[in-house]
Amino acid sequence: MPATLPDGEPVPATGELPDGALAGLGERPFGFYVHVPFCATRCGYCDFNTYTAAELGPGASRGDYAETVIEEVRLARRVLGDRAPRVETVFFGGGTPTLLPAADLVRVLAAIDAEFGLAAGAEVTTEANPESVDPASLAELRAGGFTRMSFGMQSAREHVLRVLDRRHTPGRAAQAVAEARAAGFEHVNLDLIYGTPGESDDDWRASLAAAIEAGPDHVSAYSLIVEDGTRLSARIGRGELPMPDDDVAADRYLIAEEMLTAAGFSWYEISNWAASEAGRCRHNLLYWTGGDWWGAGPGAHSHVGGTRWWNVKHPAAYAARLAQGVSPAHAREVLTxxxxxxxxxxxxxxxxxxxxxxxxxxxxxxxxxxxxxxxxxxxxxxxxxxxxxxxxxxxxxxxxxxxxx
Structure with missing residues (x-):
């Protein structure tokens, strides 16, 4: 989720959608995305709409966040009306959703279920940094209806994690996978990043080997992108680090394909591999195949029937709008x-x-x-x-x- 918002046409204060957007509601899969914009620290490569405690400022707090998001869930129900379908997938992304207490995440999920109803066998995912969960919180999430965990591993090499400003130790991601399995999660993803300055082919192979050994049923591997305005971009601009090389990135992708395929994973999207069809991320497939989704939270994007809209960025502005009974949408566009x-x-x-x-x-x-x-x-x-x-x-x-x- 980029930190800057595009221009668009105004959204009614009620959040009302064009008739054309609602016409085919229920004919396509419907999901919910919940953005949790909080991070313990800011990673040097990240330009997502996230805030540390020091950056949050007045008018917003983690303690009130779950109830604020629930207000948007209720708004979504009013906007979509009786034609609103059951929710097939829910994805909590960030930021670090698991910086909130597990009880808060479960409460938001329960509100989505109360307002819309979760479809039988719904997929419910939350992202997490490996250090932001423990066996107790994972057990609470699983008991509360979450079915899938996605951990930001990024690398198994300490010096690579240091360049990325990641705070977990190299072995913590594997430990988190084991804890998630013990809590009853059948589906677990590990996110990896390749092409970090200072990473070698051997480093990347070691990261892949560690990820495979940890036992997830899904691996996502993304080439590092240097975004303007990030700390990593500034370091590269000062000559402290080299710019990632496209040819190196291509070689790393080939290594990923080789090792993941040998371990029994199959690609189903360019950057995503699953150990079985059941292990594929159904929420992302909903995005990639033209489904409908409501994105709740500051800066979150939504799409229903060819109408796309996006919320105001800052958590304080987001909370203020919902407190006034006004849609938090910043702008929208109707696709041709x-x-x-x-x-x-x-x-x-x-x-x-x-x-x-x-x-x-x-x-x-x-x-x-x-x-x-x-x-x-x-x-x-x-x-x-x-x-x-x-x-x-x-x-x-x-x-x-x-x-x-």
């Missing part, structure tokens, strides 16, 4: 059919299920043929009418998608 078609291509082509060849615009067909001849698309699915990226295609996906759109 062309916009939605482009977004669908951009997202679905990143998936192992691919994108329907029949829906490619005629003007882009030569680009598709060229991509097939260059080995960027797999020939077997292609003959069945789907564009599916090869391993080489995954490395060049961003450029290919630009060419296709």
């Amino acid at each position: 059919e062309d916009d939605r078609a482009v977004e669908r291509l951009m997202l679905e082509l990143r998936l192992s299920s691919g994108y329907p060849l029949a829906e490619v615009a005629p003007a882009a067909r030569p680009t598709v043929a060229d991509a097939l001849s260059r080995g960027l698309l797999s020939p077997a699915p292609f003959t069945s009418g789907r564009m599916v990226l090869t391993l080489r295609g995954r490395l060049l996906a961003d450029a290919l998608i630009r060419d296709l759109t």
Whole structure:
């Protein structure tokens, strides 16, 4: 979630949506995203909408946060009305959601269930830093209805964690996975970052090996992106650290694919691998396949039926609006059919299920043929009418998608 908000058209104080957005409500999967913007410390690479205790300022507090979010859940129910479907996925992201007491997270989840109803077998995930949970809090989350944990491991090498300003020790993520399993969590993800300045191939292999050994059923691996305005960007600008290298990042991705595949994981999105179909993150799949979701919390983004909106950034402004009975939305945009078609291509082509060849615009067909001849698309699915990226295609996906759109 970027720290800056885009421009858009005003949102009614009631949060009311256009009739067209509500017309197909219930025909697509529906999820909830809950943003918890609190962090113990600010990581040097992060530009998300997050706040440490020192940065929070007056008008907002962790203690009141759960009740504030519950007010937005109630607003969502009023806006979506009787056509609101049951919630298939809930994802608590941040920040560090588990800086809140487990009881607060469970209370927010219970409010979503009370207002909308959770679908049978709903997936409920929370992100967590490894040091922000313990066996007791994990047991409370599991008993309260959470089904999936996602831990920010990033690296198993201390010097890499230090460059990223991560505070946990290298072995803590594996210990957290074990504690989550003991608490009854069947689905556990570990997030990794590759390409950090000072990281070697051996460091990256060690991180992957440690992640695999920890026993999650899902691994996400992302190339480090240097965002303007972050402490990492400033350090690189001063010459203290080298800029991450694209060729190195490509090599690291190939290492990840090799080691994760050998360990029984399969890619289902360019940066995500799961040990089974059940281990795939259904909430993220909802995003990638054009579902609907309500994003609660400061800076959170939502999408219903082609209308996208985003909340005010600061927790104090967010809380003040809800206290006044006013929507916390900052602005919105109504996507055109062309916009939605482009977004669908951009997202679905990143998936192992691919994108329907029949829906490619005629003007882009030569680009598709060229991509097939260059080995960027797999020939077997292609003959069945789907564009599916090869391993080489995954490395060049961003450029290919630009060419296709």
